[in-house]
Structures are given as C-alpha cells and as structure tokens.
Amino acid sequence: MRRTISAKVSFLFICLASFSSAVQLVKGPTSQRVTQGQTVTLECSVSSIQAGESIVWKHVDLGEKFVSVNHLLYVTEPDLRRRYSVIWNNQKRDFHLKIVDLKAIDGGSYECGYTDSRQSFIRLAGATITVDVPMEGAPVCDAQPKTSQLGDTVTLKCSASGGVSAPTLIWESNGRELAKQIGTSFLTFDKQMRQSDVGASFMCRAISSLYPTGPFCTITPLPHPLSVTIRANAPFYKVGDNATFLCTEHSGAPNVEYAWPKVDIQILMSRRYLLKDNNRVLTIINLEAEHNNSILECQAKTADNRVSEGASMAIRILNQIVTTSTIQPTVLSPFKVEKNSLHPAVIVVFVLLVVAIVVILALVLIRYSRRKSQQSSLMKMGGK
Template structure:
C-alpha cells in the first residue's frame, strides 16, 4: 500500500512539471532605454509556448493597450505611422518598434504580456522608455511680480520669476545679479526669488540661466526689476514727396515688457483716416502725405506693462530725401507759396473794389430842379471871380507884399495877371 501511494505522488509531481514546462514563457523581455527625441527604439518581447494566448503591449502611463497580437490598437494617426510589431508568428517574436520618439506621447513604462480573454492581462516583462528633449523654443521665461500698482521704489519687495517649459530632463535654474548667484533651483521648472530693491538696483539687469547637462546647453533670459524712466525716440522713414507714404517708428532702449501708443496725430489725418498702426503699436504710417501735414507733430508714449512709468516723445513731420536729410521748406512748398500769393492777391483786389464801391455810395447826389431836371453845370476859369470886389482885394494884397522879396515879387506878378484877366472877362459880359 505504501508503494502505491509513493507511485501516485510521483505521477502527480510529473504531471505538474509537464504542465508548468508547457506554460507560456518570456524568453527575452524589454530593457530600459533612453533615446533623444526624434530617434527610434526597439523594445524586445520574445515568448515561447504560445498556444491560444494573444500577445499584448501595454503603456502604463496612458493606460492604453498599444497592440493586440500584431494589430495596432491606436486610433491616433501619429502612432499608427510610428509604431510597429516586428517578427513572425512562427518565431514568437513580438518586438515593439517606435520611430521618431516623442517626449510627451512615448515616454513611460511599457509592459509585454498576454491576454486569454478581454480585460484579463498578464504581464511577462516591462521596461521604462526615457525620451530626452531640450526645453521649449521660448524657454526660459523671466518676469517680475510686483506687489503694488505704482512704479517701484527703493525698499520694495519683488519676486523674480524664471520658468522653463517642455523638455527633459528639467534644467537647473539659477538667478544672477551681475555675476552674483542669488538663488538656484534643481529639478524644478520654476525658480522664484524674493528680492528687496535697493538704490544700486536702478537700471540693473538680473539674468536667469538654465543649464541642461543632457544636451550641454545654456539658455538665459533677463529682467530689470527697478527700471529707470524709458527714453523715447521716433524715427521718420520715407516721406520724400507730397502724396507719398511716411512711416514713424517709436523706439526705446528700455528693457522688459513695454506697451506703445500714439497720443498725438494731426486732426486732419485722423478725420481723413490717412493712417494705420502696426507692430504692436510701434509703427505709425501716414498715407498720402499732404502739404498741411508738414511741420505738424506726431507723439508716441512708451509705458512699462507692470507699473505706471512712462515717457513721451515728439517729432515734427518733414519731407526727407533718401539719405534722411530734411528738404528745406522753401524747396518743398513752392506750390503752397504760390497758392498763398494768389489768395493774397485776390483778397487785396476784393478790398480795393470794396473801398471804391463804398466811396461811390457815399458821394452826394446832385441837386435837382423842382421839375426833376438836373441843374446846369457851371464852369469857371482858373482865377475867375464873380465880382469886382475880388480884384480890389488882390490889389490890397499886392501893396502889402515886400518889394525886395523874390517870392513876393513873383506873387505880385501872378495877381496882376489874374486881375487883368478878370477885367477883360468882366468887360466882355457887359
């Protein structure tokens, strides 16, 4: 009886051994891999003793079954073109090929296993894929957090913020004032340093540097937390003739986030809509330049976005040659001068006509007879008198004149001639 029991025990152990030896088994599984973005990678999965099991690749980070057997299960076109299962069924090779590796969609842990029925997954081997990528094109980003709406002053506290976007591994972030290290962050995507402004910080540039050993790159950005009043310069581009377009560019040496606006433009230009503003309000273009536009002003204001600290600049509009020199007004306004002269001539003529008309209206009318006929006009010869009394008066005047004075003597002669003429006229009348 004892021998029979031993024999049965041996047969059971043999059956269990044969069952285990025939079970599905992972011959070669995936290994951890690190690739740069854009490169290709193969994750191994080689299995033996497959009966009816379906080999499956599973991405743990996205909780997604990538393949079932050799069929891609992804509905994303991006992965359909970049993923593939290598090998033949009779070779029991199910290697996963990933091309043009992407940091955001491909990084993570991958599992190779099998499934007998839906929802039942058995993991045979796993590995982590690490995709290296530099930071985003606009990284790092620097800015200053102010805790007041007014412009900064000595003694104010501010936050210097430097942030990175995208990329792996995360770069080290360090703030510098001139060459002094004022704070570092390792393994973080943001480095915020609280800073008390002092007199020496006025106009000083603070620099943030990011370093990534995986790519050997250094990037940086900078801010001026305690800026001075911005300088404003306006440059005129073009405008060499009446009727041409002229462009005005508002510029400054100030750093940081700035906003621009044009605060003074000639009213005629505004009413006639002969302007447009571009390039974040930095550029003003006046179209179809006119005589009336010359010597008027344009004004630009530049202000910091973070606080109310601004400055304005003004520039007179001129005609300019191609070399940038100003065309003198005498050369550029002959048409204007001619028009002015013509207008003045018309005004003068109109004034003269008005004066003449006024004088004609003011001249007294001639007396009319009772019957309405005009009174005859009487003509008197020069020196003629109507009475003899006038002649006697002239004789008295001659006696009073000085005989030695040449002037008086000449006057006597003239009076005698007049008297003689009067006598002749009087005799004729009689």
C-alpha cells in the first residue's frame, strides 16, 4: 500500500514538474517564398524557459541535426556558418534564425522547439522556406507606384537580364495580350486600375528561339485589400476569467503579421496578456471589473507594408452589465404590482405572506372551535 501511494505521489510530482517547465511559444515563424540571393528571418520568441532547457532550430529536410542551440550555431559546413546566424535576446527570449544569400539548399521545412533536461526535442512551431531559382533569361517584373488604388495609373515594367539578348517581351493578363515588343530587353505598359484589376495577376513573358514558351514573371499591382475580424472564445466573461481573442485576415495575403494597436493601458502596464501565433492570438489574464466594455483593436500587415483597417471588439463582463433607463423608478405597493414589473423576490414574499395568513386563520378557527366545544360540554354538564 505504501509503495502504491509513493508511486502515485512520484508520478504526480513528475507531471507537475513537467507541466510547470513547459516552454511557451510567444511568436513563431511564418512560411516565406523568396528569391535566391535574398535574406530571410525565421522568428521564434518563447517564455518560461527553465534550467536545463535549450531553444533549438532544426532544418527538417537536412536530417535530424540541429541548426542552432540557443544562440550558438551547430552547423559545421563553412558556407552555412557564413550565411546563418541567430538573432538572440536573452531578456526577451528571442531566438530568430537569419539566413543571408539564400541558396536552393536552404529551402524546406524548419522547426523551432526546445530540448528538455532529458535532451528530448519538443516542437513548438514550424515554417517552410521556398527558394525560387530564376531561369536563365527570366524577366523581372515591377510596378510603379508600389501601392495603388482604384483609378490610379500604374506603370508595369518588365526587364530581361542575362541569358538571351533582345527577346520578345509580352505583357499578359488572364490570357489576353496587353503589350508586345520584339527585340528588346525592356518593356513598360501603363494600366489604369479598375475594379476588375483588383487581385489580378499580370505576367511578362520573354520569348526567344531558346525559350519559345518563354520564362516569365508575375506581379499583382492592386492586391485585394486586407480585411480582418476578431473572434472571442466566449460571448461574456466573469471577473477572474481569461479571455482569448483571435484576429484573422481574410484576403489570403501571404506572410501576414498581426498587431493589437488598441488595448486597455492598465492591461498593458500590468502585463496581464499573452500573445501567440505571430500576435494573431491575444489572451487577457484574470479579468477585472474595470475591464468591462474595454475596446480591443487588431490589424494585419503584409511584407510589402500594406496595413489593414482595424477591427474592434469590446470585452463583455457578465456581472458588470447594467441596463440603464431614462424613466424614473416607481415605488409599487406590495398589493398592487404591475404585470410586467413583478420581481421574483416580490412573488416569493407575497406567497409567504398569503401562506402565513392562511395558517394564522386556521389556527384561530381551530382554537375557536375547541373553545366552543368546551363551552358546550360545560353547559351540558350544568344542565344535568
């Protein structure tokens, strides 16, 4: 019996210890599509790191070996050590993996996680880097201005560099030819943005005898506007609850980052919040009464610095909701209550009052009947 109790206590202690030491992800990496030669940063911010735990990066496509442990690189190839680094902030618990001069070998899946005291790997988040390697002679697309609105005139630029000299450049959209020039390495096309151009992709092909179908590039000068909404995990909360809010962007833009520009200043100053999933998820800890009707606002931002309009939501705390009225309250008599204004307490008091009256009347009647009976018996005895 003692061994059984001891085993249970030990098991409970192990469970509690493992639970309390679990590293929490604050911000994880996002999947990115980049061109060879560019720079990419995979973010990993954590909290609750305990003694014996290390934050690690793993390049899944290159096997089980770690890329880094804490702020130290674990790759051994000279080229990787030259191009890889960890942006480290021990106070804020940031362990961001930075890769410069991207190459095809850098593509694939990456995982941010930690190793516990037993050196077991626990995955926290993952992301994929897709490295585009341009074909020889592939053109480059550009648009000026970088950001535009309906009605603006945008200049689409296509330049063919290297590989094939003086190809035929063609601008297309939805299979329709918009502009064409033979024997050139540079072609521009002015397009006024209309409703049908919202989210439309424009393609430039570089056709030559070597590439009859032509390598190509694409650009979307007027992407769909960013649109965000907030969803709460409950319609109402009580004082002491934790409230979680999810911000979601609906246009399908890649590599979106989230921010909460409007949160109650007391919540921020007292650090009563947690941010997860690239700031998409906001949790407010241990709600207080004064947080009722506090407004939250979230925004989304893309890699090309497009920012959405803010979406707002109020925190609703159930026991703080009070219905106000401009009508002056009326004092009602207990015996004359309006039909629509009966309160359950009034009903209970009224019923108890009626029951008490009935009981008192019954007792009076019983006592009266007994007294009459006694008087009648005495009279009969006196007559005898």
